[in-house]
Amino acid sequence: MFKPSLIDAHIHLDMYKAEEREKILRELDLYAIKALISVSCHIRSSRQNVEWSKRDERIKAAAGFHPEQELPSDGEVAELLTFIERHHKELVAIGEIGLPYYKMKENPEIVIHPYMELLERFLVHSKKVSKPVILHAVYEHASIACDLLEKHSVEKAHFHWFKGDGATIDRMIENGYSISITPDVLYEENIRELVKRYPMDGLMVETDGPWRFEGVFRGRMTHPGMMHNTIEAIAVLKGIPEAEVYKQVYQNTCDFYEI
Numbered sequence: 374m375f376k377p378s379l380i381d382a383h384i385h386l387d388m389y390k391a392e393e394r395e396k397i398l399r400e401l402d403l404y405a406i407k408a409l410i411s412v413s414c415h416i417r418s419s420r421q422n423v424e425w426s427k428r429d430e431r432i433k434a435a436a437g438f439h440p441e442q443e444l445p446s447d448g449e450v451a452e453l454l455t456f457i458e459r460h461h462k463e464l465v466a467i468g469e470i471g472l473p474y475y476k477m478k479e480n481p482e483i484v485i486h487p488y489m490e491l492l493e494r495f496l497v498h499s500k501k502v503s504k505p506v507i508l509h510a511v512y513e514h515a516s517i518a519c520d521l522l523e524k525h526s527v528e529k530a531h532f533h534w535f536k537g538d539g540a541t542i543d544r545m546i547e548n549g550y551s552i553s554i555t556p557d558v559l560y561e562e563n564i565r566e567l568v569k570r571y572p573m574d575g576l577m578v579e580t581d582g583p584w585r586f587e588g589v590f591r592g593r594m595t596h597p598g599m600m601h602n603t604i605e606a607i608a609v610l611k612g613i614p615e616a617e618v619y620k621q622v623y624q625n626t627c628d629f630y631e632i
Contacts (some may be wrong), residue, residue, distance in 0.1 A: 376491035377405060377497065377616065377619035377620070378403060378405050378406075378431075378619070378623050379404075379406055379407065379578060379597070379600050379601070379604070379619070379622070379623060380406070380407055380408045380409070380410065380577075380578075380623060380626040380627070380630075380632075381406060381409045381410060381579055381580050381582075381597040381600060382410050382531065382553040382576070382577035382578060382626050382629075382630075383412055383460065383469075383507065383531075383533040383534070383553055383579035383580070383581050384409050384531070384581065384582045384597065385412060385414070385418075385457055385582060385583065385584075386409065386411040386417040386425065387413070387414075387417075387421045388414075388424065388582075388583050388589065389582065389583050394582070394594075396495075397402060397409075397582075397596060398429065398431070399598065400596070400598065401431060403531040403598075404601065405447070405481055405524075405594075406431075406576075406598070406600075406601075407431065407560045407632060408431050408432075408433050409423065409433065410427070410433050410435060410465060410466070410507070410579075410605075410626075410630060411432050411433065411435065411443060411504060412435045412437065412466075412468045412469040412507055413435060413436050413437050413438075413439075413468070413469065414437075414439035414442070414469065415438055415439070415442075415445070415449075415453070416438075416449060416453045416456060418441045419434075419436035419453065419457075420456070421436065421465070422434035422436065423460055426463060426578075426610055427490050427596055428514070428522055428525070429517035430622045431457070432466050433488060433632055434463060434465065435465060435466040435468040435469070435507055436453065436456060436460070436464055436467060436468075436497065436619070437453075437467050437468040437469050437470045437507065438469075438470060438491070438495075439469050439470075439475040439509065439510055440469075440470065440472050440476070440491075440492070441474075441475055441476045441509070441551050441605065442473075442476070443471050443623065444487055444488065444491065444525055444594075445491075448466055448480065448495065450487075450491065451504060451617070452578055454494070454495075454498055455456065455506075456558075457498060457502060458498070458501070458502060458519065460467075461502035461504060464502075465504070465505075465630040465631065465632060466504050466505045466506060466507050466630060467495055467498065467499045467504050467505070467506050467507070467532070467609040468504075468506055468507025468508070468531070468533075469479065469506045469507050469508075469509050469533070470483065470491075470492055470495045470496075470503070470507065470508060470509070471492060471509030471514070471518065472488050472489065472492060472509070472510050472511075472514040472517060472518060473485070473488050474509075474511050474512055474514045485514075485517075489517065489521070489527065489619050491576075492518070492521060493521055493525070496521055496522065496525045496527050496610060497525060497538055499527060500525060500526070500527065503630060505529035505530065505531060505594050505630065506522075506527060506529070506530050506531065507531045507533055507628075508530055508531065508533065509534075510532060510535075511534070511535060512535045512536055512537055513537075515532065515533065515535065515537040515541045515545070516537075516544070517524070517538075518530075518532075518550065519541065519545065519548065519550075522538045522548070522550070523548070525553055528548070528549060528590075529551075529629065530548075530550045530551070530629055531550070531551045531552070531553065531560065531577070531629060532545065532550060532551070532552045532553075533552070533553050533579055533581065533592075534553065534555050534579065534581055534627060535553075535567065536563060536564075539570075540588055541573045541605055542567065542570055542571070544570065545575075546575065546602070547570060547580040548573065549575070551575050551576070551625065551627060552567070552571060552575060552576065552577070553576070553577040553578055553579035553631055554567075554568060554576060554577070554578050554579070554603055554607060555578075555581055555586070555603070556580065556586045556590055556595075556599045556600070556602055556603050557586055557588070558588070558603055558606045558610075559588050559589065559602060559603075560587060560588040562579070565606075565610055568606075568607055568610045568611065569610050569611070573611065573613075573618070573621050573622075573625075574621065574625060575625070576607070576621070576625060577622060577625050577626045577629065578600045578603045578604065578626075580595050580597055580599060582594075582596070582597070583595050586599070589602070592596050599621075604618050604619055604622065607622075
C-alpha cells in the first residue's frame with residue numbers, strides 16, 4: 374500500500390547491529406522513508422556517519438557528543454570540533470549534544486557545569502559553521518538549554534524526544550524551536566499532551582533507534598517504518614487528516630535540515 378514520505382529526524386545508525394542496519398536500509402523504500410538523520414555520540418560515530426553518508430545519500434550525518442556519558446578530554450573535544458569544521462559541508466547538523474539528565478539521576482554527585490560549558494562550545498561552533506543543533510535536554514535541563522540557545526542566538530534547535538513543563542514548552546514554541554515525536558506517542562500520555570500543545574509547524578518524527586518501545590512495538594527492533602504509526606496518532610490527537618500531517622511533518626524536516 375502506498376505511504377506518503379517520511380524522514381527519521383533522529384536515529385543512531387551506528388548503534389544497530391550490522392544485519393539490523395542493512396535490513397533498515399534495504400527496506401527504506403518499502404516504507405517510503407526518504408532519509409535518516411543519523412546522529413553521533415562521539416568522534417568515532419561522527420566519522421562513521423559521514424562515511425556512510427558518502428556511500429548512501431539517504432543517510433544524513435550529524436556530528437556531536439551525547440551528554441549521557443563521561444565528559445570527553447580536552448583533546449577529544451578539540452578533535453571533534455576540528456572534525457566538524459573540516460566536514461561541515463557533509464553534515465546536516467551538530468548533534469546529538471545536550472545535558473546529562475538521566476546520568477545525573479543515577480549519580481547526583483555529577484556536576485552539571487562542565488556539561489553546560491561543553492554544550493556552550495558546541496552552540497558557538499554551530500554558529501561558526503551555520504548548522505542547526507540536535508539537543509538531548511529534558512525536564513529541568515531543557516530550560517538551561519534554552520538559556521544557552523538564547524545567549525548565543527541559536528535559532529535552529531531540535532529538541533529530540535522532548536519532555537518538560539508547560540512553561541518551558543511555551544518558551545520553546547515562542548522561540549520557534551522544533552521537537553520530534555517518537556512511537557511512544559501511542560501509549561505515553563505526556564507525549565500525547567505534548568503533541569496536542571505543540572504547533573504543527575514545529576513537529577518532526579523520529580525513532581531514536583535502536584532504542585526499543587513498548588505497547589504494540591514490544592519485542593520488535595525499532596524500525597523507521599514505525600513512524601507511520603506515529604503519524605496516525607498525531608493526526609488523531611490534532612484532529613486533522615493524516616495526509617496533512619504527513620505533508621507538514623515531511624516539509625518541516627526538509628526545511629529544518631535543508632535537505
